[in-house]
Amino acid sequence: MNTKEKILVTALELFNEQGIDVITIRHIAKEMGISHSNIQYYFKNADDIIYTLYTQHIAAMNELPVFASSPGAGLGTLRESITTILQHIYRYRFIYIHFVVITRRMPEIKKVYAQRFGIRRRQLLRLFENYREQGIVREDIPVEVWESLIRSIYLIGDFWISSNELTTGLKGKKAVNYYARLLEDLFYPYLTEKGKQLAAS
Known part of the structure; x- marks a missing residue:
């Protein structure tokens, strides 16, 4: 080094x-x-x-292999992606605790953040479409509701570190696992019976 x-x-x-x-x-x-x-x-x-x-x-x-939308990608892909992302966020947790202050001091970071949101949004929409084709998620969910779900995922994903600092106070793997479960639970209302069975396995 x-x-x-x-x-x-x-x-x-x-x-x-x-x-x-x-x-x-x-x-x-x-x-x-x-x-x-x-x-x-x-x-x-x-x-x-x-x-x-x-x-x-x-x-x-x-570089993280997350939200793969290849045919046959199941709920395990989603679970692994969420955990992998949260582990990486925890490693750089100061950024998320101070993110608003950092973006005010360095506006260029805000632009990078917006670009990344666009990339992740497209990845998630493709993944949801894949799940619909597999019968894992319901077909009666409007596009705008999927968009709202993506926003909710980002809200928790970006600010769980602050919430953990203020409330739960968990460390390392315990913190990652707790908030990964919160994110996974967001999907439950959108699952078909088949999806619920897969989620429980």
Whole structure:
């Protein structure tokens, strides 16, 4: 691991533990046992580190094999996708705790977020269509209701970290599993009897 990578790893750990309103380049340097000028050789300030961590996070998210819509993809695909995404979000949880503040400070991140929403929306709509063809979800659900479900998925997916901080206080795998189940439960009213049987298995 080179110095730049060590800076990012240390910053991620400190931001997750203490937040972006507390941690500065000097804190990161002290934790690493180097001068803050050494960090400024790679990053001009803490926001530069935050932006790099965000782009690193999104690049990794884009590589995740989630919401596959290949023929025959069942509810297990959905369950695995949700868990995989939440695990990755938990690793970069400071971003989601401070997301509104971060996007105000770095408006370009808001644009990336909007683009990602469009990609995930299309993936989910294809997955729902696949489920309809398999008889897993009901055929009488209007498109606008599926769109609302996608919005609900995003609301929980983006803000469960804050909810966990304020209410449940779960850590690691327990937090991921708890909120993954909340997201899975959103789909229950849309399932056919066949879908409910598959969900219970």
